[in-house]
Amino acid sequence: MTAPTLLQQLSSDDRWTSSVIRDLLVHARQPGVLSLAGGLPAVELLPIERCQVAADRLFAERGGVALQYGLTSGEPELRELLVRGDAPDVDRILVTAGSQQALDLVTRLAASPTETSTVVIEDPGYIGASQVFRSHGHQLVGIGVDADGLRVDELADHLAAGLRPRLCYVNPTFQNPTGATLSAERAQRLVELAETYDFLVVADDPYVELALDDRPAATPLPESPQVIRLGSMSKTLSPGLRIGWIDADPRLVAQLALVKQAADLHTSTFNQLLVADVMSDSTWWSAHLDGLRNGYRQRRAALRSAVDRHLPNAQVTPQGGGFFLWCDLGVDVDTLLPAALDHGVAFVPGAAFAIDQPANTSIRLSYSSGDQTQYDEAVRRLAAALAATTS
Numbered sequence: 001m002t003a004p005t006l007l008q009q010l011s012s013d014d015r016w017t018s019s020v021i022r023d024l025l026v027h028a029r030q031p032g033v034l035s036l037a038g039g040l041p042a043v044e045l046l047p048i049e050r051c052q053v054a055a056d057r058l059f060a061e062r063g064g065v066a067l068q069y070g071l072t073s074g075e076p077e078l079r080e081l082l083v084r085g086d087a088p089d090v091d092r093i094l095v096t097a098g099s100q101q102a103l104d105l106v107t108r109l110a111a112s113p114t115e116t117s118t119v120v121i122e123d124p125g126y127i128g129a130s131q132v133f134r135s136h137g138h139q140l141v142g143i144g145v146d147a148d149g150l151r152v153d154e155l156a157d158h159l160a161a162g163l164r165p166r167l168c169y170v171n172p173t174f175q176n177p178t179g180a181t182l183s184a185e186r187a188q189r190l191v192e193l194a195e196t197y198d199f200l201v202v203a204d205d206p207y208v209e210l211a212l213d214d215r216p217a218a219t220p221l222p223e224s225p226q227v228i229r230l231g232s233m234s235k236t237l238s239p240g241l242r243i244g245w246i247d248a249d250p251r252l253v254a255q256l257a258l259v260k261q262a263a264d265l266h267t268s269t270f271n272q273l274l275v276a277d278v279m280s281d282s283t284w285w286s287a288h289l290d291g292l293r294n295g296y297r298q299r300r301a302a303l304r305s306a307v308d309r310h311l312p313n314a315q316v317t318p319q320g321g322g323f324f325l326w327c328d329l330g331v332d333v334d335t336l337l338p339a340a341l342d343h344g345v346a347f348v349p350g351a352a353f354a355i356d357q358p359a360n361t362s363i364r365l366s367y368s369s370g371d372q373t374q375y376d377e378a379v380r381r382l383a384a385a386l387a388a389t390t391s
């Protein structure tokens with residue numbers, strides 16, 4: 001047998017896998033299919049007019065800067081708007097092309113040059129994160145999630161038994177897919193474990209501004225050099241602009257900037273300046289965030305009442321915001337997706353988010369996009385598909 005050519009090897013390299021959700025979006029766009037699958041922001045909540053004002057101003061006043069190469073670490077005025085805390089240090093901020101790139105850069109930096117690195121991730125966990133970790137050859141260890149987020153006690157047991165991860169990835173607020181939020185006690189304990197066992201906590205927090213209940217939003221993870229925070233403008237402003245950021249110890253940020261330099265030199269100057277214009281209009285920005293929360297609150301209520309009406313036996317994980325309802329249907333839903341597509345509705349099966357533990361009875365429903373007046377019909381179709389597959 002002749003050895004495979006380089007082209008044959010590269011075209012069948014299974015380190016690169018496609019996200020089930022990205023694949024599903026193709027079906028979800030078919031005419032007549034109502035989609036509860038994608039976690040896209042609602043189109044009516046994208047601030048198109050305000051972005052148009054910012055773009056016009058940029059071209060009129062600073063076109064030469066906006067269309068020029070920029071610094072790898074990001075535009076200083078945007079970094080200043082993103083930095084937090086009582087003694088803000090802009091050297092903590094690296095602007096990235098969405099938080100997805102931030103994850104990729106952190107994963108590259110954290111890879112051990114000599115051996116396979118272990119990464120801990122919530123189970124079920126965010127597909128975009130597991131995809132990045134796997135593509136870099138990291139070994140994933142899934143740790144369970146309940147209504148208070150990552151089971152830090154489970155992680156502590158694994159660490160005591162000898163697990164030595166380099167990274168622990170968490171989506172601490174309104175987790176994708178379960179909607180769960182990491183409790184303050186668990187956040188504290190997680191950082192203590194990171195300091196004791198010397199691993200980095202990657203806290204990917206794109207939904208943190210989308211608290212939809214009266215309860216205060218999540219308590220942020222305690223300050224520690226072991227914590228790398230990832231932020232994103234995708235859920236609050238626009239995913240198409242591809243603006244995210246890393247907030248971490250300046251020594252790590254300096255290294256991550258070198259990794260980014262090799263990847264893409266810098267994030268779009270124009271888009272960064274546009275975001276800075278919009279965010280620095282603080283009265284508008286906070287009214288906009290309130291408007292988003294109102295919009296998503298209504299959408300969530302519409303989906304929740306449809307689930308209560310048509311899937312009365314579903315156990316919905318308590319959540320305080322974000323984009324998703326995680327529903328345990330109590331029966332194996334392995335064959336539900338094709339049946340649901342036949343009935344004209346799309347969703348994401350829980351199994352797509354599973355790392356080590358099966359999630360075969362759960363599904364993720366998104367209320368962030370699509371026509372909310374159709375949610376009742378969408379869940380009615382889902383219930384009909386469920387009845388057809390379980391009868």
Ligand code: PMP
Nearest residue numbers: 098099100126171176232234244
């Ligand atoms: N992290 C989580 C938990 C997400 O849900 C998403 C978007 N689905 C991302 C990161 C990617 O965000 P961005 O558009 O900033 O790359």
